[in-house]
Amino acid sequence: MSSILPPSEQMLAAVEKQLQVVIGQLDQPLYQGLYKMLAYHMGWLNDQNLPDGRGKRVRPLVVLLACSAAGGAWQSALPAAAAVELLHNFSLIHDDIEDNSDLRRGRPTVWARWGVPQALNAGDAQFTLAHLCLLELKEIPLERVLRAARLLQETCLALTEGQYLDISFESRLEVTLEEYWTMITGKTAALLAACSGLGAVVAGAQDDVYRSFYTFGQKVGLAFQAQDDLLGIWGDETVTGKSASSDLLAGKKSLPILYGLIHSQPFAARWKHGAIMQSDLPYIVKLLENCGAKDYTQNAADELTAQAVSALSQTGYVNEANQTLLNLAYGLLNRKF
16 A cells, blocks of 8 residues: 555644644743643543544644645645644633633533633643744745735634634624624634635735635635534534534524524514523424524535635636635535535
């Protein structure tokens, strides 16, 4: 059997090595506890110091594929790929604290194991390491490094703005669909947009090509969230890993729920009456379907997916990396109900 890995597997292996080097600098006696928290969260260690619960590393793979698709050497984008994965994991640690979530990937979250103060330290360490990692882009002109650094900082702000809106929506009686799209553009789509954009920046793409790659990632992120909201009500428990209609039971203002609040008076009246119970679900779900909430959300996901495909075609590149990037997007979006 050949020992040569397919391109995407080569990329993932290289990213993992880069991440271990970056976080590994904390693996010294005085900071060993900090290293262990980060290694645990990244899925490299469990209570028995064995690998467990690692994420899929989709975001760094998008960076490397976009760089290659834009005509660059994907190896030169490894620092950027590692940076976005570190930034993503920083946001997960802090989100778990803000959402009071004690489980992630079937394991206790960092704050649940080590407490909120130390979890904040772990998240802050990953945030800082992400920006330090990006400065290791030494194989490209300084102008591109500065552009990449600015993009990563702007993405951090967008993530924070999105998270702020998401939390603020919980206590607001009325949220518009426009506000929802603004929120997920920051909370969900900004980082995927940055991933494809960073790959194009490292490759030295022209502005119009960069914008097409950036738009591709952004539209994939928006479509992903719309579909995730659909699965949160109509998903197959055996596929999604969470109970059907979980968003209704949690009182989450997802896309179909916001649509229902606007277009169904009976649904709005029941929603404002109080918490949804398990016994209410058949009636509530039917109200959403009758007012068109399910179709609206599915159509939004489909339209955003088409926009992502169109944006990628507008880059003007037709190569293996471009096709792999497209396949990766379809893999994210074509989850079963």
